Structures are given as C-alpha cells and as structure tokens.
Amino acid sequence: MPPATIDQHPAPVERAAAHILVVDDDAEIRRLAAKLLREHGHRTSLARDGREMWQALESAAIDLVILDIMLPGSNGLNLCREIRQTSNVPVIMVTALGSDADRIVGLEIGADDYLAKPFNPRELVARVNAVLRRSRAEPGVPHSAQHLLQFSGWVLDARRREVVNPAGVVVDLSTGEYDLLVTFLENPQRVLTRDQLMDSAKNRAATGFDRAIDIQVSRLRKKLDSSADGQAMIKTIRGTGYMFVPTVVRA
C-alpha cells in the first residue's frame, strides 16, 4: 500500500447494491438471510450445496459468497479452497462449530471473514458491508492475502483478530478496541473525526461499541502505549478527532 496522504478521504461506508450468494443447507436460514440482505439493498441468489453454488457462480456475476461450513457433500472449507483457485470473489464463512481453531483455518484457506452461528443479523449485514467495502477499495486482492498489518514494531493479524507487541507478547483488545485500531490502520496519518471513527468501526461489528469514542481511544492507548499519556501513537487533534501517527505496512 502506498503511503497515505492527508487529503484523501477515509474509506466511505459502502452502501451500493451487491449480488450476494447465500450457500446454506438449511432452507429457512437461506430464506431469512436473503430477506435480511435484500432489506439492506442487496440482490441475492441461494444455493443449497456445492453443486448449486457453482451453477450460481457461473450464471451470474456474484460480488460476495456467504458460505456455510457444514454442507452435504463437499464441505464449505473445501468449496472455499476451490473458489480461491479460480476467483477472488470475497467469501464469508459461517459455521456452528464456533471454535477459534475453526475460525483460523477458515481464514487461512482464503475466506475474507468468519461468522459463528448463531449470528446477530445486524452483525451479518455489517460484516457483508465491511468485506464489500474492502474488496471494492482493493479489487482483485483477497483481503486474507494481506492479513498482517505492521506498525512501530507491532503486528495486527486480521485472521486471528490478534495484536502482538514488539516484544512478541499478545495484547488482548476488546472487539471495539480492535475495530477502532483497524480503522486507524486503514487510515494512517489522517485526521479522523469521532463520527467517522464511530461509523467505520460500527460497520465492522455492531457489538461492544456503544461507549463514547473517547473512552475507546483512551483504553486503546493504554494497551498500545505504556509510556506517559499514550499520545505517541494516537494523537488527539483538538476539536476534531484523532490521528494515527506511525507508518503502516501490509504483509
């Protein structure tokens, strides 16, 4: 990623309609998820298994696939791997297995995001929009291909949703703090208003972000920076918002 410049606008929240393929063997979940996505302005196609999924992918221009792991015949992990051999279409894995090991496997074989059942409907919409926004910002590059973000010796692993400090120690962040940090990392050296931060992060996950943005920033600062007031990394821009100071490198 080229060094960002101040006059660029932060990535806008993507509201444009997309064509989404829902692959799930449970008819009711297919129907309900499709209805939900249509209500949020997307077009949908439905598939019951791998065979129907391939048919849909061939017959229409699909912008995003929501793929259940537990499918009859070839399972979702295998299907995701096969999709990645020919296409960069964004994939969100959905599973009832819900262990962290499953999540990491899903992301490592090329899924763009991962959602555990039973998911919050608003969170599904938020994740879909976030993945679409990322894929449109950088078309042709699956998000999972560059899942490491480096800054000031720190590393954020998007697959594991994990942050490691320069000493190699994992530093736990809440969902809100993590989403806030990702927003900062995607917009380094730019002044972000409180509204932009709130909006951008909320889009990623609806939970855990109800506190005022200032409290989230102050908690994040404490965890990232033990020195003094933690101003070194996240600078307060008086009357406007915040700016993330270090250079960010994607790998």
Added chain:
Amino acid sequence: MMRKLDTLVARMILVSLVGISLVHVLSIWSYEGALDRELARANETQLADRIVMIKRSVVAVAEGNREALAHELSSGPLEAHWNKTRGAVSGGAGAERWQGVVTGVLAAAPELRSDDVVLGTGGDPHAALMSLRLPDGSWVNVDLFASSRPGHSGHSHGTLLSTSIMAGGVVLLALFLARWLTGPLRSMAQAVSAMEPGSPRQTLPERGPLEVRQLAAAFNGMRARIADLVQRRTHALAAVSHDLRTPLTRLRLRLDEVRDTPSQEAMLADIAEMESMIDATLSYLRGHDTGETPRKFDVAALLATIVDAAHDAGHAVTLASPHGVVVLGRPLALKRALTNLVDNAVTFAGTVAVSSAADVTDIIIEISDDGPGIPEDKLAEVLEPFVRLETSRNRQSGGVGLGLAIARAGVEANGGTLTLRNRPAGGLVAEVRLPAPVS
C-alpha cells in the same frame, strides 16, 4: 498383624521362612535320631566284642594270672575282674538299656548259652554289672559304665546356628525374589496412578512377566472401552449443543423480522442465555484441549478488557494492576476463566475489585467481591462441574453450573491454580495463581 502382612513381599517371606524352617527342623530331628541309634548300636557291638575278647583271654591263661589279665584288659567304660563267684544279680532299674550289649555278647560268642550271661544294674541305670560264666564254673565280672555323650549340647548349638543362617538366607532370598516378582506390579500401579484421565492415547506398557502383561493388556482394553464410551457421550452432547445453533440462528433472524415489538428484547435475552449455556457446555466438553499453543501474552491487557466490559455493562468493578504482566500460556482459555470469575462476582455482589500482582515466581490475580460468599464447606465443591448452590446462587448464576468448573479448567490449562476463600469482612475472593514466565 494382618495389616503388616499386607504386601506380597511380607507374605512371601513369611511363607518361605515358616516352610523352610519347618522342613529344616524336621530333617535335623530325624537325621539326629538315626545317628543316635547308629552310634548306640556301634557302642554296644564294640563293648560286646571287648567283653567276649576279655572272657576268651581269661579262659586261655592259668587261674593264677586270670585276675591280673582281666584287670589289665580293663579300660574306658568297662572294668573286668575274675572271680570264682558270680557278681551280677539279674535285673534292676534300667537293666533293659543294657540289653543290646547282652545280645551283642551272645551273638559274638556262640559258645555261651543265654543263662551264662547275667546282667544287673543294682539300682543305678548308668552302671551295670555283667557276669559271664566260664566253662570251669568261675566268672568274669565286668563293671559297665554308661558312656556319657560329650558335646551333646554343642551339637544343639550347631543346629540352632545352621537353622538361623538358613533362615537369614531364606529371608534375603525371599526379599529379593518378592521384589523381583512384584516389581512389575508396583511399576504398573504407579503408571496407572500417573495416567491423565482425559488422554485416550496414553496406554500402559505391556512389559514384565506374562501375568503382569496380561493384566496390563486387560487394563488397556478396559481403559479404551471407557474412553470410547465417554467419547461417544461427549460427542452426542456436543452434537446436540452444536445442532441447537442452527435453530437459534433461525430464531435470531426471525426476531429481526418482528423488530420493534416490546417482547423482542426479552426474546433476544433468552436466546443470548441459551447461547451462553451452549458455549459453556461446549467449552467444558472441550476441556483442556483448546487447541491453543502456549504463547506470551499480557495478563494486564486481558484483565482490562474484561473489567472494561463489566464496567460498560453497568457493574461497579475496579482494576488495580501493574502495566504489562506477561505470562506464557493460553490466552483464550485464561480469558474465558477470568471472564467467568468476574461474571460470577458481579452476579452476586454490588462491588467487585480485581487486582493483579507479580513477583519472581508467581502472578497472583484476585477477584474479590462484597457478596454473600460461599459456605466454607462448599468452597471446593462449587469448582466441580454441574454444582450450584441453590440457596444463594440461582438460575442466572452459571446457567448449567459450569462457570467455575470452566474457570478452573482454563486456569489449569495455564499451569495455574484457582482457589476460593471467604473474606473475613464478608464476600468472596477468587485467587488465580499463575507461574511467571522465565524471560
């Protein structure tokens, strides 16, 4: 007494010792009896031969020399005299003891008839007088003394000594033998005790004597069957919990359709409760097998996340922790454990204080509340799965009663310990002790 004979070693020593001592004493007894009889017979024969020899010598010389010759030939246990008259009076106390000598004399001297030999003791069984009639009617009178048995007592000392030596040898041998035989059993017992109940791959080595190998094989077989049974039950429970997630997903999506109705909030709360019960059950069933590899992580940041979340949920929770408390372990397991402990505390208490302190060897995290505490006799029990204190801890507490059990499993997966204690001022303290990393 029976308790002291509890071990195979002791029993084997006892059986060998008693058995061999008995055989030894009996054989010595019968051997010595035979030896005594043989010795007595030899004595009698020798005595008889000498008496016959004296009689024949006396007969061969002139009458004037007979007394002198008889005296000359006397020695040891016999003293002979030649007289015209018979000295011995037949019979007397203990005369039958000397009968062997009489028989010997008659056997050695066929020229004597049985009434030519007269034996009498005259009252003293240790001495006897034997008279032999010569062809001319004169008599050879022989005084006989019972030969004493020198060294008889020494002989019995020898028996005692040899028995003792043998007994000592038997004890040593039995000890060695028993240790050798029971060694495989003891090492098997150790191996069984050291086994982790939850790891099906561990098996007993099938070594040692055939019987022990068979025992180990039987044990391994039983263990495999139990593991299989437990695993099938676990799978069944996990499958049910897991399958519940699909209908719950539908429920959530359907609730989104009926949004803005007043009961939606309540239904969402019910679904959330069901989800947390399923999560608790599944994470308990997964146990230590979290699939996490140990890594360095910051406990202070973990505590901050948990305490902030509780604070945001409207609970009065404070945190006192130094910055950057690094531990080598499994962060997800510990986060689940500490979250459960904090959740448990805020459920029962008004205010909760979380603190952490680190020294060279330990990291101590304390979660203390001002709630009702737990009765002293239940402090250990509540850490067991599916245990809930119905009196003070109700439905909202731990759902299915796994919260504290999962907390303990999570702490133990990090090599630590979890203990509960009541505060003197009231309230409960959950203390988590973790090993400090060697950095």
